[in-house]
Amino acid sequence: MVNMTSVETEKDTFKKQSQFKEIWRRFKKNKGAVIGLIILAAILLVLIFAGAVVSYDMVAEQNLSGKLASPSGEHLFGTDAYGRDVFARVIYGGRTSLGIAVLATISSCIVGSALGAIAGYFGGKVDSIISRSLDIFMSIPDILFTMAVVFALGANFKNLLIALTLAYFTNYVKLVRSQVLNLADLEYVEAAKAGGASSARIIMSHIIPNAMGVIIVNTTLNVSKIILYESTLSFLGLGMPPPAPEWGLMLAEAREFMRTAPHLLIFPAGAIVLTACSINLMGDGLRDALDPHLKS
Amino acid sequence: MSEMILDINDLKVVYKTDLETVKAVNSINLKIGKGKTLGLVGETGAGKTTTALSIMRLLPERTGKILEGSIEFDGKNLLDLLEEDMRKIRGDKIAMVFQDPMSSLNPVMTVGEQIGESILLHNEGLSKEEVDKLVEQKLSMVGILPSRKIEYPHQFSGGMKQRVVIAMALACEPELLIADEPTTALDVTIQAQVLMMIKELRDSHGTSMLMITHDLGIVAKVCDDVAVMYAGEIVESGTVEDIFLGANHHPYTEGLFGSIPNLVSKERRLTPILGLMPDPTNLPEGCVFAPRCKKRMEICTKVHPESTVLGTHELRCHLFNKDIEKEMEVKDGN
């Protein structure tokens, strides 16, 4: 019997390569998306090599006599209520925010996609149980649930990650489930089953690659949503505890001093908006590149 | 010769996108006689639908462009009309039935409302009762219970939906009906029914028709004249007798007939036409069919064939070009 899988993977790889090129070409045409990509890349570079730009000590170094100073040559973004350098805090805060966002996105993606694939593929009772539970789960507004989790477990990096994953995994379950329901009917899945492939194999090698496009777009856009959400939580005191350099936290601290020290509001807010905008531009561009029909 | 209801001359249509220009229709001539039915035959992508949309002036706004030619309807060139005048003609004098009945009807309006809309758009003075009566009349005309006018499209089967579409198209008793593969999306048994119905309605109303199809069987049953389209050109045209019974044929037409499975004779193998239609953004020089033609000659890849007219039968092929030797001489001379 011919080994169908190996023949198929060769053709698949070839198809994928030219598909990638085509997607990349469409992506490049979208000026906004390219700008987003460039800005994001720049942000990532700065964050990864933060040490080269400004040392970590500056984050915590207090200087009460020089507090609430406006931007100057020495302190590019000014200083905060404790005399700490805002520039350093914004940059290292970026690491925290982006780091949590990326990790939370990946974990919610994995958990949600797995559940969605199982629900869609096995159907019947399994699907019913998962879907019903999900409906009940989604009846609780995200923010309240997150608050409950953070309250119960305490506010730290790990728990924040858990709370965010729980808030966002539902996104993926519905998405992947509907993709699977669409694809599971297709003939090549039947053929694979007839050839003796196991359920797990079918899900992994046939269904998930096809659902990839939608998953990737959603994931990209989710990162930006999670950044916004996470900074909101910190603002409310439910995220990273002080004295962590975190954008939401910095804005909460800035509230008191806004009138006289607007730079405390402008720079962290600007950082959040810039990051979210560039991710959204890229995400939109990806979406259009993967499905050109949506554009015109 | 009877009068022409539709006279298309030298029509050239392209689709222009950022990347490329698709030459969909290349200088075609089409004539439909009053009360006659012309069958436009060809494979998918030959340019048949584009031709139909051009007549209706419904090409996609941003990409479709009619470069040259004239489309004369009842003496008037449609391409010269203002949009508002064209709108008066659409649905009223020329109506179109599209291929897929599943998606042609608006899911949130009742079928009665949709047929009624056709009527009201072109007969503004009518009262609600009058329109209702007409709607019921049209529905029974296509074999649907008039009381179903309050139902929504999803409550009808595929064949019934197409009947509704036809009722809608014929609501204002148009002079020309363009049917773009009206039965292709239907089950085989339903196809025959719907086709019969179209034929009866056409006969009783005296409607002229442009029947677009890739099915030669339908052509034989319903059409008076035939035009064979390939890669944006009409390669052969004539009466139905010319095409089905005539002695001379364009190699493409021969190929089409050869590809039909024969239920009766058991021995004949299917002889498909090898190859694919050329890329409309990159048409070959000379005759468009030459790359796939079994009877290809040297001149075919160099010179675009002129039309040879044999009575009602027209052929665009060097095989029938009497001056072929003269042309070869001229070419060699240069």
Place this chain on the structure above:
Amino acid sequence: MYKYVIKRLLFLIPTVLGVIFIIYFVMGMTPGDPARALLGASAPQADVDALNHELGYDLPFLQKYVNYVKNIIVNRDFGTSYFTKQSVFDEIWPRYIVTLKLAFSGVFLSAIIGVPLGIYAAVKQYSLADTIPSMFAFFFAAIPAFVLGMILLFIFSLKLNWLPSYGLDSWKSYIMPIITIAIPPAAQNMRFTKSSMLESIRQDYVRTARAKGAPENIVIWKHTLKNALLPVITNIGLSLGVQIAGAVVAEKLFSIPGIGSLIVDRITYKDEPVIIAGTILISICFTLVMLIVDIIYAYVDPRIKSKYAS
């Protein structure tokens, strides 16, 4: 049609019970016990144990859950606040109303702004009427509600002194909070409506309408709009979740006595009963709204309506 409504209403009950269960379960993981919280750190252990027993703290989880639900249904009793030692329900209810006022005003405003802009942007695609609102929508989608609120506070309260910066004294106090809550969902509404309209315009039945000779404005208003608005209705209902989050933020930022700010404040004081009760009440409201949206949708979409017609 009634069958559908009744079916959904019946489903409401297990959903609400499920919601209460989940919240109760999550909160059950909090360290500490109620008696200690009520009596204080210095109270003798014996007293603490006695009170815990009285409160039913040592019962198995499911029993506690059932008791809790019974208390709510029968006595309208959500327990006693650890912090204020008052009845939770009495404390929460007025604040609940405030939050509801804010959240629903937000939904209303975001729909009124977002939907018409979205329709217009789709109809006039690629023109200025499309690109400018789209850019704004894009921009606002990247600003978290609290940042927007702070900027509004900065400009209109601190610098211009036009609007009050805290409390609920006059109608003016509602302006900034409601704007903060409504703008991000309005931006999302606009984008969603626009894409729904564009999707609708692409459909075959629109081509049929044109082929009938319908003028362009009828094609859009009559044929495209109704189809496009169906998913928009559901989307607006869903946005309530975002509005609630916005309300929590706005209440904190503008010091408004709503249930959101109550929950956030009491988290610091570990006031479990209040937090649980608040979360439950809001979730019930949310579930009810989703139910109403689903029923409206079923009425409006003939495909679903006919499935349940008698």
